[in-house]
Amino acid sequence: xxxxxxxxxxxxxxxxxxxxxxxxxxxxxxxxxxxxxxxxxxxxxxxxxxxxxxxxxxxxxxxxxxxxxxxxxxxxxxxxxxxxxxxxxxxxxxxxxxxxxxxxxxxxxxxxxxxxxxxxxxxxxxxxxxxxxxxxxxxxxxxxxxxxxxxxxxxxxxxxxxxxxxxxxxxxxxxxxxxxxxxxxxxxxxxxxxxxxxxxxxxxxxxxxxxxxxxxxxxxxxxxxxxxxxxxxxxxxxxxxxxxxxxxxxxxxxxxxxxxxxxxxxxxxxxxxxxxxxxxxxxxxxxxxxxxxxxxxxxxxxxxxxxxxxxxxxxxxxxxxxxxxxxxxxxxxxxxxxxxxxxxxxxxxxxxxxxxxxxxxxxxxxxxxxxxxxxxxxxxxxxxxxxxxxxxxxxxxxxxxxxxxxxxxxxxxxxx
Amino acid sequence: xxxxxxxxxxxxxxxxxxxxxxxxxxxxxxxxxxxxxxxxxxxxxxxxxxxxxxxxxxxxxxxxxxxxxxxxxxxxxxxxxxxxxxxxxxxxxxxxxxxxxxxxxxxxxxxxxxxxxxxxxxxxxxxxxxxxxxxxxxxxxxxxxxxxxxxxxxxxxxxxxxxxxxxxxxxxxxxxxxxxxxxxxxxxxxxxxxxxxxxxxxxxxxxxxxxxxxxxxxxxxxxxxxxxxxxxxxxxxxxxxxxxxxxxxxxxxxxxxxxxxxxxxxxxxxxxxxxxxxxxxxxxxxxxxxxxxxxxxxxxxxxxxxxxxxxxxxxxxxxxxxxxxxxxxxxxxxxxxxxxxxxxxxxxxxxxxxxxxxxxxxxxxxxxxxxxxxxxxxxxxxxxxxxxxxxxxxxxxxxxxxxxxxxxxxxxxxxx
Numbered sequence: 001x002x003x004x005x006x007x008x009x010x011x012x013x014x015x016x017x018x019x020x021x022x023x024x025x026x027x028x029x030x031x032x033x034x035x036x037x038x039x040x041x042x043x044x045x046x047x048x049x050x051x052x053x054x055x056x057x058x059x060x061x062x063x064x065x066x067x068x069x070x071x072x073x074x075x076x077x078x079x080x081x082x083x084x085x086x087x088x089x090x091x092x093x094x095x096x097x098x099x100x101x102x103x104x105x106x107x108x109x110x111x112x113x114x115x116x117x118x119x120x121x122x123x124x125x126x127x128x129x130x131x132x133x134x135x136x137x138x139x140x141x142x143x144x145x146x147x148x149x150x151x152x153x154x155x156x157x158x159x160x161x162x163x164x165x166x167x168x169x170x171x172x173x174x175x176x177x178x179x180x181x182x183x184x185x186x187x188x189x190x191x192x193x194x195x196x197x198x199x200x201x202x203x204x205x206x207x208x209x210x211x212x213x214x215x216x217x218x219x220x221x222x223x224x225x226x227x228x229x230x231x232x233x234x235x236x237x238x239x240x241x242x243x244x245x246x247x248x249x250x251x252x253x254x255x256x257x258x259x260x261x262x263x264x265x266x267x268x269x270x271x272x273x274x275x276x277x278x279x280x281x282x283x284x285x286x287x288x289x290x291x292x293x294x295x296x297x298x299x300x301x302x303x304x305x306x307x308x309x310x311x312x313x314x315x316x317x318x319x320x321x322x323x324x325x326x327x328x329x330x331x332x333x334x335x336x337x338x339x340x341x342x343x344x345x346x347x348x349x350x351x352x353x354x355x356x357x358x359x360x361x362x363x364x365x366x367x368x369x370x371x372x373x374x375x376x377x378x379x380x381x382x383x384x385x386x387x388x389x390x391x392x393x394x395x396x397x398x399x400x401x402x403x404x405x406x407x408x409x410x411x412x413x414x415x416x
Numbered sequence: 417x418x419x420x421x422x423x424x425x426x427x428x429x430x431x432x433x434x435x436x437x438x439x440x441x442x443x444x445x446x447x448x449x450x451x452x453x454x455x456x457x458x459x460x461x462x463x464x465x466x467x468x469x470x471x472x473x474x475x476x477x478x479x480x481x482x483x484x485x486x487x488x489x490x491x492x493x494x495x496x497x498x499x500x501x502x503x504x505x506x507x508x509x510x511x512x513x514x515x516x517x518x519x520x521x522x523x524x525x526x527x528x529x530x531x532x533x534x535x536x537x538x539x540x541x542x543x544x545x546x547x548x549x550x551x552x553x554x555x556x557x558x559x560x561x562x563x564x565x566x567x568x569x570x571x572x573x574x575x576x577x578x579x580x581x582x583x584x585x586x587x588x589x590x591x592x593x594x595x596x597x598x599x600x601x602x603x604x605x606x607x608x609x610x611x612x613x614x615x616x617x618x619x620x621x622x623x624x625x626x627x628x629x630x631x632x633x634x635x636x637x638x639x640x641x642x643x644x645x646x647x648x649x650x651x652x653x654x655x656x657x658x659x660x661x662x663x664x665x666x667x668x669x670x671x672x673x674x675x676x677x678x679x680x681x682x683x684x685x686x687x688x689x690x691x692x693x694x695x696x697x698x699x700x701x702x703x704x705x706x707x708x709x710x711x712x713x714x715x716x717x718x719x720x721x722x723x724x725x726x727x728x729x730x731x732x733x734x735x736x737x738x739x740x741x742x743x744x745x746x747x748x749x750x751x752x753x754x755x756x757x758x759x760x761x762x763x764x765x766x767x768x769x770x771x772x773x774x775x776x777x778x779x780x781x782x783x784x785x786x787x788x789x790x791x792x793x794x795x796x797x798x799x800x801x802x803x804x805x806x807x808x809x810x811x812x813x814x815x816x817x818x819x820x821x822x823x824x825x826x827x828x829x830x831x832x
Contacts, residue, residue, distance in 0.1 A: 012630050014453040016443030017639065017675075019435065023458070027432030037430040039465075040458035042439070049455075115608035133807040154631070156808050156816075192531035214428050215570070223433065259433070278722075284708025285701040288722045292700025293811050295776055303728040306694075306704045306720040308713075312762065316719070346728065360711055391549040392572050395709050400572075 001227060002035045002174050005057035008042040009050060009069035009078060010153055022067045022151070022158045029162050033171055034179035034227060035063060045069055050081035058146050063170065068153030070119075070136035079121065082150060086141055088123040096120040096137050099130050129165040133157045138165070147173065177227045180234040184222040184242060185255040185264065187407060191220050198222075198248055201241075209241065217403045221259065254410050261406045262290045268413045269300040269350075274378075276409075277346030278304035279317055279338045281329075282356035282372055287402040302346045307338070313355075317341030330355050332373045332384045339375035339382060351377045352405055358397045359390075370397065374405050378412060417643060418451045418590050421473035424458040425466060425485035425494060426569055438483045438567070438574045445578050449587055450595040450643060451479060461485055466497035474562050479586065484569030486535075486552035495537065498566060502557055504539040512536040512553050515546050545581040549573045554581070563589065593643045596650040600638040600658060601671040601680065603823060607636050614638075614664055617657075625657065633819045637675065670826050677822045678706045684829045685716040685766075690794075692825075693762030694720035695733055695754045697745075698772035698788055703818040718762045723754070729771075733757030746771050748789045748800045755791035755798060767793045768821055772803075774813045786813065790821050794828060 006026055012018040020042060027037045038060055043049045050069070057064040069078030083090055097120035104110050119135050122128060126139035134157035139150040149166055151158050170176075186194060191213060195202075202211055208228055214221040224241060226234040242256050255264040269276060278288050278301075288304035291297055305316055310329050313319040318341040319334055327333040338353035356372025370390030376383050387404065389397055422442055428434040436458060443453045454476055459465045466485070473480045485494030499506055513536035520526050535551050538544060542555035550573035555566040565582055567574050586592075602610060607629060611618075618627055624644055630637040640657060642650040658672050671680045685692060694704050694717075704720035707713055721732055726745050729735040734757040735750055743749040754769035772788025786806030792799050803820065805813055 008456075011628055012639075013440075014443060014456065015447055015628075015639075015641075016440050016445075016453075017628075017630055017637075019437060019440045021435060024429075024432050024435045027430060029432075031431055037432075038460065040424075040430065040456075042456035042458075044454065109606065112606050112608050115606075115612060156812055159809065160807065190525065190528050190531075192528050196531060212427055212431075212433075214433055221433075223428075223431075225431075284713075285704030285706075285720060285722075288701030289705045289814070290701075292722070292724065292774075293814070295810055297700075298724050301700075302725045303732070304701060304722040306701075306708070308708065309718045312719040316761070345732070391576065393575065394711055396572050398705070398709070 001177055002063065003038050003061040004030050004035050004063040004065065005038055005061040006040045007050075007053050007057055007064065007066040008040065009045060009066055010042070011044050013042050013068075014044055020067075021155055022153070025155070025159060026065055026067070026162055029167055030063075031179060031181070031225075033167060034177045035170070035174075045077050047077050047081045047084070050078060051085045054081070054085045054148070058143060058148075062146055062174065064146060064148040065151060066148070067151045067158060070150065070152045076118075078150070079123075082123055082139070082141070086123060086125060086143060088125050090121045091124045093120050093122050093128065096122065096128060096130070099137075100135055103132075103135065129161055129169075131157055131161060133160060140169070177229065178231040178234060180226045180231060180238055182224045182238045182242060182256060183259045184224070184245060184253055185258075185261070186220045186222060186249060186252045187218065187254055187411060189220070189249065189252045191215055194220055194249070194252075198245065201244055201248060205241065206237070209237065216261075217400050217407070219254075219261070219403075219407055254407070254414055260294075261403055261410065262294050264410050265291070265406050265413075266294040266297055266300065268410060270296070272413065274350055274413075275300050275302050275346075275348040276350040276352070277302050277342050277348040279342035279345075279351065279353040280304060280306045281308060281313070281338070281354055282358045283354045283398050283402050283405075284308070284358070286398040287352065287354060287405060290402050290406060302348050305342065305345070313338060313341075317345065317353075330357060330371055330373065332375070332386065335373035335375040335384050336382060339377045343377055349379060350409065352409065354401060354405065356387075356401070358394050360394065372397075372401050374401070374408075376405070376409055376412060378409075383408070383412065417593060418479065419454050419477040420446050420451050420479040420481065421454055421477040422456045423466075423469050423473060423480065423482040424456065425461060425482055426458070427460050429458050429484075430460055436483075437571055438569070441571070441575060442481055442483070442578055445583055446479075447595060447597070447641075449583060450593045451586070451590075461493050463493050463497045463500070466494060467501045470497070470501045470564070474559060474564075478562055478590065480562060480564040481567060482564070483567045483574060486566065486568045492534075494566070495539075498539055498555070498557070502539060502541060502559060504541050506537045507540045509536050509538050509544065512538065512544060512546070515553075516551055519548075519551065545577055545585075547573055547577060549576055556585070594645065594647040594650060596642050596647060596654055598640045598654045598658060598672060599675045600640070600661060600669055601674075601677070602636045602638060602665060602668045603634065603670055603827060605636070605665065605668045607631055610636055610665070610668075614661065617660055617664060621657065622653070625653065632677075633816050633823070635670075635677070635819075635823055670823070670830055676710075677819055677826065678710050680826050681707065681822050681829075682710040682713055682716070684826060686712070688829065690766055690829075691716050691718050691762075691764040692766040692768070693718050693758050693764040695758035695761075695767065695769040696720060696722045697724060697729070697754070697770055698774045699770045699814050699818050699821075700724070700774070702814040703768065703770060703821060706818050706822060718764050721758065721761070729754060729757075733761065733769075746773060746787055746789065748791070748802065751789040751791040751800050752798060755793045759793055765795060766825065768825065770817060770821065772817070774810050775806075776810065788813075788817050790817070790824075792821070792825055792828060794825075799824070799828065 343351035359369030552568040759767035775785030
């Protein structure tokens, strides 16, 4: 199996100012063509460190990526390190300069061309992929059969360069094994019990099929990865293994293809031709955002409201002020009335509501931080549940609750 | 300055299934107490790799963190690697077992105790920090003056362990310099021009103050970091440098303290005692989510609607069907009517609307993917703008637009 090492160059990542999402994207893309990432090294913008890390990566892998360290204010160090490691010199590329000029002209920013012209300096041995969404090009270098790609750091520049240019290039240059992956989503069983229940099956897996456990909230994703020369055969083999898994934990499996719970929901809603709407309080828009993050969600998601202020729950969702008074705003009764109001407002088959306290700081009614009630209405049947998650920080809380609500809708729809 | 190396153990990160957010959190926490992260190594669950990476990290830094590789199904490999590297043996800890028992009992999951009891096995030389939000404890080991912390991989378990136990421990054990950081947010000037404009100032910065550029969307964050023995002196020095910066690029500066644009907005709204509401289409809840991600946002954020379906824009926001017919749903006219409708619905000082096509796939009206119009109403004054971002993937598009909208509200409020 071909292997890769990713090198992330960036003080902003080491200082915690930026989360590195490029590595994740590149790893996902490489996995799809059967290249395994051995390690990710995140290092500072220092010439000597870049050189020594490149050397280490070239010892380890068939493909090396660097991201970051390029751009008008940082170019120098990274390119010097490249020139040093590849024993090469920098030349001015007319092709890149012309591309840069056209790029800036199109964006009415030609006046910054002179300030950016050093971006047309590249190693003399480098092949170039032009960057259509930014100013720093990607250099491709080869040394002892290992390919190296220098990428900028901006995620929306990295994505098309990798997807449209690097992946096709690697497919052509390396003779790659096929990789097939299936994700089995398992709910309502703790990881330790799950691993005992399926232990025998796991031990009997053929060598070219690997299994990993990925817990996400209250769900465990089992990832099966198979590698070999025939994609069709690999598909059949994985299908067979999943069939065996169904005999062991069938009632805990909610999906066997998709990875993301919001996509699983999207497929179910599309298949069953159902519409959904959302009334949020403590999740503050995250639940709607998760649902709409799926391309095509406009076919089943009609809309949502975030009623943060209690009065808006009354005005928009027709929650009865007496219910709020009697049970407080964080209660199963209010959750239920919000869901009914939401279903009436948007006229959807399914409606969901959340009301709780994300914290930090006590909610208006004094209930403990971390409490949330949520109601799922499917047609005229409703289920209200409570979660208590005082250990989660605000954003983690919003995300955990939203994931769990969607997971519950999926479970309910499957059982129907 | 004391230094750290972070080691992330996890096939799930190398395969692209999970984004590593722990390193970011730990780096941020360490920066606050003046410990600099030199490198982050992400490696597979392999005993020999763990051992060699630990060895490399111990050569480099004063503090080493490992995250991941612990938990009921993965314990063995990581702990064996630790035992090997620290030349130690595993012992059963009654204290941890008792904690685990109490933890599971409280969660009504005592039935899984036997399956998890190996988590009470730790190195004999290790000091232990108990994990109050999960089952895997943190081991603290010391070798040649370097401290090593073994953490689980689940972010909500990592956060309190680091914040409440490890950081206070490090503060006591190491004599640390003070670190003061200021973030200056700059808009409406390209990075290359910015760097030329402030070059002289930058070159004149004293050696203990460092500067870095962090572009985020259309904003550039300038991070100034100063280290020294007197926190008060550092604060004064940074304040002076920022005053000089104002003389050069004052009209481009929108904030000098906060890092996140949604927090900058929150502070402005609180200070000016203004309320806000949101009507979203193509941003699908992300704009509301960003605003409500700030603790205390319930004081100024009254609510929002996501009107994905055109009919809901008409029903809820009172958009005129004729406007939709004449100009299409993705138009400045519809954006404007949505903002007016939103302000009437929520009775807020400020309202914002977005209408566009996040893609992929053409919108209902055939407009190009990546187009968005947004209106900001402050009182009865409104500004409508257009963005065209065809290069962004769906989620990046939603986030970019939401960030830009908030940035524009901030600019408008500052100029008022």
